[in-house]
Amino acid sequence: MSNPEHDQDIKYLRDNLTVYPNFPKPGINFRDTFSLFRNQITYKKVIDLFSDHISKLEVDVIVGLESRGFILGGAICYNLGIPFVPIRKKGKLPGKVIEYKYELEYGQDVFEIQECSIKPNQKVVIVDDLIATGGSCMAAIELLKKVKAQIIECVILVELSDLNWKKNVSVPTTSFIKFDS
Numbered sequence: 001m002s003n004p005e006h007d008q009d010i011k012y013l014r015d016n017l018t019v020y021p022n023f024p025k026p027g028i029n030f031r032d033t034f035s036l037f038r039n040q041i042t043y044k045k046v047i048d049l050f051s052d053h054i055s056k057l058e059v060d061v062i063v064g065l066e067s068r069g070f071i072l073g074g075a076i077c078y079n080l081g082i083p084f085v086p087i088r089k090k091g092k093l094p095g096k097v098i099e100y101k102y103e104l105e106y107g108q109d110v111f112e113i114q115e116c117s118i119k120p121n122q123k124v125v126i127v128d129d130l131i132a133t134g135g136s137c138m139a140a141i142e143l144l145k146k147v148k149a150q151i152i153e154c155v156i157l158v159e160l161s162d163l164n165w166k167k168n169v170s171v172p173t174t175s176f177i178k179f180d181s
């Protein structure tokens, strides 16, 4: 059900998100979510939107994707009193890790998760700032399947609706702000 207060906040956030044409490559319109995080009013609106949505789900752990998923995940976990687990770019996490290579709008990368960070059957929500091709979320989903997590949902601030991410993402996904690329 649509919440009129949320609808107003979402419009405000959409109107205040800065776009940088031709970054990091010609032809890419880079939607810079840091422009919302560096302002205390918009950052609070973002964290409240996520926290309100996730508080209605049954969730044990929030998994944030490097790097902007960390800025969201930490604050949401603090609000809801649940643990945070990172998925990081290759070579940053110590101990036993599992890796998955993926493609995104402007290149490719490798994600890793620590094997010990999730217990079998834990209910997890993935959070990130933006979904474009869905490559990052798909990689996170594959890693979480390998550690036997129960993936409840991906919750994303901005979706680029025309990039066909739905074909890559096999779990329910909620996004708040919609743009075309």
Ligand SMILES: O=P(O)(O)OC[C@H]1O[C@H](OP(=O)(O)OP(=O)(O)O)[C@H](O)[C@@H]1O
Pocket: 065, 066, 067, 068, 069, 103, 104, 105, 109, 128, 129, 130, 131, 132, 133, 134, 135, 136, 137, 165
């Ligand atoms: O849906 P996709 O095509 O996978 O693209 C989305 C991902 O791209 C950006 O991160 P990026 O990999 O640039 O990393 P950063 O947050 O570390 O800068 C964004 O923050 C998402 O994580």
Ligand SMILES: Nc1ncnc2[nH]cnc12
Pocket: 028, 029, 030, 031, 032, 104, 105, 106, 130, 132, 133, 181
């Ligand atoms: N257009 C875009 N803006 C910001 N982050 C992105 N990640 C992938 N595509 C992006």
